[in-house]
Amino acid sequence: MGDIHQSISQMCANLGQDRLLVQGAGGNVSWKEGEILWIKASGTWLANATKEDIFVPVDLKHLQNALSQKNFTIKPQVIATKIDNKLQPSIETVLHGLMPQKIVVHLHAINPLSHLVSRDCRISIAKICEQASINGVLVGYHKPGPDLAQAIYQSLQEFPDASVIFLKNHGIVVGAQTTEEIYSLLKKIDLAFAPKLLTSKDSDVPANILQSPVEGYTPLNNKDAQKIVFNQYLFKRLNQDWVLYPDHAVFLGPAANIYPSWEVLQKQNKDSHPELIFIENVGIFVKPEFNKAKVAQLLCYFDVINRVPPEFRLESLNAGEVRDLLNWDAERLRQNMAK
Missing domain, CATH: 3.40.225.10 (Class II aldolase/adducin N-terminal domain)
Incomplete structure (x- = not known):
């Protein structure tokens, strides 16, 4: 070499x-x-x-x-x-x-x-x-x-x-x-390009996140990412500003799976339960197949939106741009290799 x-x-x-x-x-x-x-x-x-x-x-x-x-x-x-x-x-x-x-x-x-x-x-x-x-x-x-x-x-x-x-x-x-x-x-x-101020703070997240009452889910073991659901400004971004760049779509999908409560999830067919869910002021929960590459991308999302002032308007990728990424064989190969 x-x-x-x-x-x-x-x-x-x-x-x-x-x-x-x-x-x-x-x-x-x-x-x-x-x-x-x-x-x-x-x-x-x-x-x-x-x-x-x-x-x-x-x-x-x-x-x-x-x-x-x-x-x-x-x-x-x-x-x-x-x-x-x-x-x-x-x-x-x-x-x-x-x-x-x-x-x-x-x-x-x-x-x-x-x-x-x-x-x-x-x-x-x-x-x-x-x-x-x-x-x-x-x-x-x-x-x-x-x-x-x-x-x-x-x-x-x-x-x-x-x-x-x-x-x-x-x-x-x-x-x-x-x-x-x-x-x-x-x-x-x-x-x-360093931010003058971050949107969230460590005290946003409670010391202990309750375990999931739904079989197959555990709290995501990352305190920084968990801030997304315990900070009102970051949580609002989930609906408004989900896919901000290509890797986010490829690894985390076209939309955030947000639930108002566990009860709403429990009413769904178990086979349709997503591998990543967000419940405001309760926690982020994942299934075992939510691998380290996906954790890295979720943490990336947190790091990005945490540096944006709450009043700033962001520009997400549109539905066509997201569809082009998700239907691309080259990206499927990369995702499979990255596990």
């Missing part, structure tokens, strides 16, 4: 430990080495980069030739290696091929994401970038994959020197020549 492979694997592992930067299998990292683009495999976790083979080598020349002809639907060609051949390149591989920098990092970083889900984020993003001297450009929401790659291509034609791309209702893409520069950029972004 080369030095750059080792240093980037360590960087990925470090980033993957910070829930404000990486959530479960979310995000991806790549680097260009000669005519090879090494890209994180779909469904793998950045946090595991030093313990597992999570990178797939892709033919960079083949990819760039296609992009020079504006072919954004190109299927990346994996170069045969001894690495697990079940691994597939990230859905966002084409995006990484577009970026001119050696190292490219795409994250669903919480602090900027809490701005990117706002209806008027264009104004706030531009203002913060100017104040913090961040060389960034904002791209509107597009479905991950070819649609998003094409939108980024068009932005790079206009702003070829951009080192940060802000993706509406999605996240950020950062490009640099070294891991040190990546760390520096991410720190600058994190500080620039």
Whole structure:
């Protein structure tokens, strides 16, 4: 394993430990080495980069030739290696091929994401970038994959020197020549977009959440996420602002399952009981199949809405955008790999 492979694997592992930067299998990292683009495999976790083979080598020349002809639907060609051949390149591989920098990092970083889900984020993003001297450009929401790659291509034609791309209702893409520069950029972004005040406080959640009277459910073992149902402003977001970005739809579904009481749930057919339920001032409860990847996404949702002032109007993905994500085979593969 080369030095750059080792240093980037360590960087990925470090980033993957910070829930404000990486959530479960979310995000991806790549680097260009000669005519090879090494890209994180779909469904793998950045946090595991030093313990597992999570990178797939892709033919960079083949990819760039296609992009020079504006072919954004190109299927990346994996170069045969001894690495697990079940691994597939990230859905966002084409995006990484577009970026001119050696190292490219795409994250669903919480602090900027809490701005990117706002209806008027264009104004706030531009203002913060100017104040913090961040060389960034904002791209509107597009479905991950070819649609998003094409939108980024068009932005790079206009702003070829951009080192940060802000993706509406999605996240950020950062490009640099070294891991040190990546760390520096991410720190600058994190500080620039940090909230002045959080909506919830630790005292919102009672010391003990009562056990479920319905068989198969247990209280979600995460005090931060539990704040969603014990804070009136966060709870209101469940109905109004559920799907704010792609991974939320993929892992947590198109709508929040909110119940006014256990009695209402008990009247339903047991077979239709969802794996995640919210009961105001009672708790969040889950079934055993609610895996760690889904817990990470629910915690991501809490971290985002907790950074948004209650009076701010957010912009959720619409029904068509959510449907496109849920009916996408590439996302089904990623979800299955991420368990």
